[in-house]
Amino acid sequence: MINNEIIRISDLRFSYDKSSKIMAPILAIDTLVVKTGERVFLQGDSGSGKTTLLGLLTGVLSTSSGNLSVLGTDFTKASNSERDFVRGTRMGYIFQMFNLIPYLSVEQNIALPCLLHPERRKRLGDRLLSDEVQRLAVALGIEVLLGQRVGTLSVGQQQRVAAARALIGRPELIIADEPTSALDHGHRERFIQLLMEECATEKISLLFVSHDPTLAKHFDRTVTMTSINRSEV
């Protein structure tokens, strides 16, 4: 990674309709850089292109226009499976809600990334997977829920389980897509605090996306979609 940059975007253009050359792209970003260990708050209203940007950063969407480097991998040149591999082994992702696999227990949900990717499990070193699940559960205050089915959890508990799943296997980058929008004020503050603590402990970079500007105070810096997306759509 160049200069400890975990994300580097330059001259990125993206449109869902690739056949139309005259149509304006819905995402047009000249520059965006996130450094290793940085905790960035990405703020934007609905329809500002946040979800599309996250699709590109996670490698679910692909583009060949401009430069997009994530965790040292050039996503404009990487194959689908290479991008899937980077996402599965080196990233954590937290959804807004409905984050968990309904037929797995809390413990199985947390362990899932390491079960799906042996490379991610190797990042634990000598630590047992079950021990790491337990450690994260204690850190996030959900250790009593480990044996439960996810359907019995409150939304706040589900988000903490989702955070534990994103954190397991020491990913280098966590992307959180409005993870607090379904939480009340008290739970929201507590959730962000826990997430910050874990990211700091494990030296994980964080890109936190939300439309709520009041959350910005928790982060190293704030980037607004309006400031980086020059698309006219």
Next chain:
Amino acid sequence: MILISLALQSLRNRALSTAITLFSVALSVFLILGVEQVRRGTQESFSNSISQVDIVVGARGSEIQLLLYSIFHLGDATNNITYDTYEHFKNHPSTEWTIPISLGDSHEGYRVVATDHNFYEHYRFQEDRAVEFRAGRAADDVFDVVLGSEVAKKLKYEIGTPVVISHGISAMSFQKHADKPFKIVGILKATGTPVDRALYITLEGMEAIHIDWKDGTPPLPGQGTPASQIKKDNIKIGQITSFLLRTRNRIAILRLQREINDFTSEPLMSTIPGVALSKLWDTLSYAEIALRMISACVALVSLLGLLLVLYTSLNERRREMSIFRALGLGPAKLLFLLLSESISIVIVGALLGAGALYAALWLGGPWLIDTFGLVIPVHAPSSDEWGYLGILVLASFFVGLIPAWTAYRRSLADGLGVRI
């Protein structure tokens, strides 16, 4: 392995729809294998019931009918043949031995077969196995009776037990030869053939219980000849139902068969057991085809049910697919995950169906013997049956491909941004 484990847990999470689909798959496999097992078992059972008999001879009628009543104790004879005719062919230069058979009476639903010593001496089944006695000896005297193993077992009879024979072959016959009871002198060992389900008396015994009968009507009470006055030497056998014949030389079979069929003294018919059995299987092949078509239809319905269950669950599982995508699972692995579900259902359903079939054959074997006289040997699936199962699993792959492909396309479109 983790993907297969996830597929199984996902199926368990949808227990009811999974159970219904499993049941329909198991039912189709039960039917497909069941038809084959019963077909193969029936043919084997019939083929094993008689060996070394070259020709079966009886009154003119149907070859299949002649074989069925003479060997398998199924159905009735249309007519009898005279004992003189029997003796003619018994003493024919081409004949090595004969076994006379006289039918028409029963005991507790089991057929009574009148025959002579040749039966005990020459009758063979399963290639070269002769009938053997578990206890006692062959029927020799007029009122001697020998029991097949199952008759003795089911009726709990022992040597010396008196047996009253009923007139006719119905299990509910009201006319009994009560004035002339028989005495059990022998019990045969089990053979796994219709021999086990019959009682064997002498030809003279069959004549004796019908002495004084006129036009199928018994004498008035007290007017019949008492059993004590009937002596074997005084009995003249008038007719029998059919006889089994072994030639001295196999080359003579066709010539002798022609001679029997052209016999001028009375209308006769002869059949080679193997030929008659082939005709029987040809006749039954229509039923087999119908059963196979029904099985195929059930399999088709079960696969459509599988498709329906997987397809209808796709929409509610879009969020789940997005989570898997976020966890780094590529669309191809999602395809594999969903295919694993459909193939798992079919494999587990097939195992359940096959298990249920073998359990049914094992548990229902005695009932099949009692009701239809069929001994269905339980065999491991044949290559054909494995082929049917393979086709079913392959079909489930293609059926599973439809929802899996849809999920794949949706996951590409949804990415991580699905909102439900």
